[in-house]
Amino acid sequence: MSLRQVYQRPAVELIGCADCGLVQILPPVPVDAVAECVRCKRSFAPPARGSIDTALALTIAGLLLLLPAALLPLMQVTAFGLPRRNWLPTGVEALWNDGFGSLGALVFVFSIAIPFIYLAVMVWVLGGIRFGTAAPLGRLFRWASELRPWVMIEVYLVGCCVAYTRLESIGTVQVGVGGWCLLAATFASVLATLKLDEQSVWDALPPRSSPAALKHPISCGTCELMIDAPREHGPCPRCSATLRRRKPDSMRRTLALVIAGYLLYVPANLLPVLSVERFGRDDPNTIVSGVHELITAGLWPLAIIVFTASVLVPLLKLFGLTLMLVMTRMRSRKWLVGRTRLFRFIDRIGRWSNIDLFMISILVALVQFGALTSVRPEPGAIAFAAVVVITMIASRSFDARVMWDRADQTP
Numbered sequence: 001m002s003l004r005q006v007y008q009r010p011a012v013e014l015i016g017c018a019d020c021g022l023v024q025i026l027p028p029v030p031v032d033a034v035a036e037c038v039r040c041k042r043s044f045a046p047p048a049r050g051s052i053d054t055a056l057a058l059t060i061a062g063l064l065l066l067l068p069a070a071l072l073p074l075m076q077v078t079a080f081g082l083p084r085r086n087w088l089p090t091g092v093e094a095l096w097n098d099g100f101g102s103l104g105a106l107v108f109v110f111s112i113a114i115p116f117i118y119l120a121v122m123v124w125v126l127g128g129i130r131f132g133t134a135a136p137l138g139r140l141f142r143w144a145s146e147l148r149p150w151v152m153i154e155v156y157l158v159g160c161c162v163a164y165t166r167l168e169s170i171g172t173v174q175v176g177v178g179g180w181c182l183l184a185a186t187f188a189s190v191l192a193t194l195k196l197d198e199q200s201v202w203d204a205l206p207p208r209s210s211p212a213a214l215k216h217p218i219s220c221g222t223c224e225l226m227i228d229a230p231r232e233h234g235p236c237p238r239c240s241a242t243l244r245r246r247k248p249d250s251m252r253r254t255l256a257l258v259i260a261g262y263l264l265y266v267p268a269n270l271l272p273v274l275s276v277e278r279f280g281r282d283d284p285n286t287i288v289s290g291v292h293e294l295i296t297a298g299l300w301p302l303a304i305i306v307f308t309a310s311v312l313v314p315l316l317k318l319f320g321l322t323l324m325l326v327m328t329r330m331r332s333r334k335w336l337v338g339r340t341r342l343f344r345f346i347d348r349i350g351r352w353s354n355i356d357l358f359m360i361s362i363l364v365a366l367v368q369f370g371a372l373t374s375v376r377p378e379p380g381a382i383a384f385a386a387v388v389v390i391t392m393i394a395s396r397s398f399d400a401r402v403m404w405d406r407a408d409q410t411p
């Protein structure tokens, strides 16, 4: 059964674009066709890419595989005749024991807690649509959509790959059963996301947008349902989100977070993020020196990935959001479509900056051979994690529709 069979799109539908705010009439969309916003080119109805059964099966598989991934050893490194094993929670514990409790908590939340909750909620929602349960699926799917940017198992997996190559210079590394399960769980959950588009799930959940012109049209910021609401702040009948015409105080909040991001970006790159002790000698590593080490080892592809994720992506987010704030303030009409596309892009890529943080949690847990070789976290890692989280919240606080509103106010 495909989602398109669960819900047949009505002949015409009124839709409010979540990126530019334009209220427009969506004609019937043929299967395998894409409907785009006439103004900002946001895709409203991508072609059906898979069935709900496939997405449900893959999500259940991801959830079941995540359990052994969290409970069985991910990696084992043998150096100086001593074996050291690492589980998903040991990285968290090692950071905690080294006095970096906040970093441990972040790693726990992003790599264990949120992926579990997200996959469990998705099984509930997709199973509910498939088998027709009476649960408040709209509200549950809103929670899942809000959690999605913070699900970082695929980012954790890349962090494992970077840690693996760095560990090879210390000793013999073996991937454990938990590691293979993590790989399979990530593969299943990414495939489930690719097989399912969010809009099709919303379309399968009642009520549906009215095809008639509305007196006081308001578009839900989460599920994009168009409703007639003379006042803001009521609950959306589909997903229970608070109805608002625009995100509250979006410009001021984003500006404050961007300034905090710039201030923290300096110590995040200048201070060491980890320290390697070899035969009693301390060797502090910054993000850039870690990249340099990968280049020296001839690992160019990994060096490029880490440099892009840790150095370029946070900068791109900060500069991109600054450009949007300045041009919105100036009520500029320039590059509105390009700026909206850039906003969508930076909102999606931010979480990839966590690769280095996850790599540190793995190295700190595994490389504990006393005075022979030990790795411990350094304060730069806290500044770095703060930049990543703050820039992610900044892009989520920004309301792209305000760029279009302000441009429309230009005389």
Ligand SMILES: [Zn+2]
Pocket (backbone or CB within 6 Å): 017, 018, 019, 020, 021, 022, 037, 038, 039, 040, 041, 042
């Ligand atoms: Zn639009």
Ligand SMILES: [Zn+2]
Pocket (backbone or CB within 6 Å): 220, 221, 222, 223, 224, 225, 236, 237, 238, 239, 240, 241
């Ligand atoms: Zn809604």
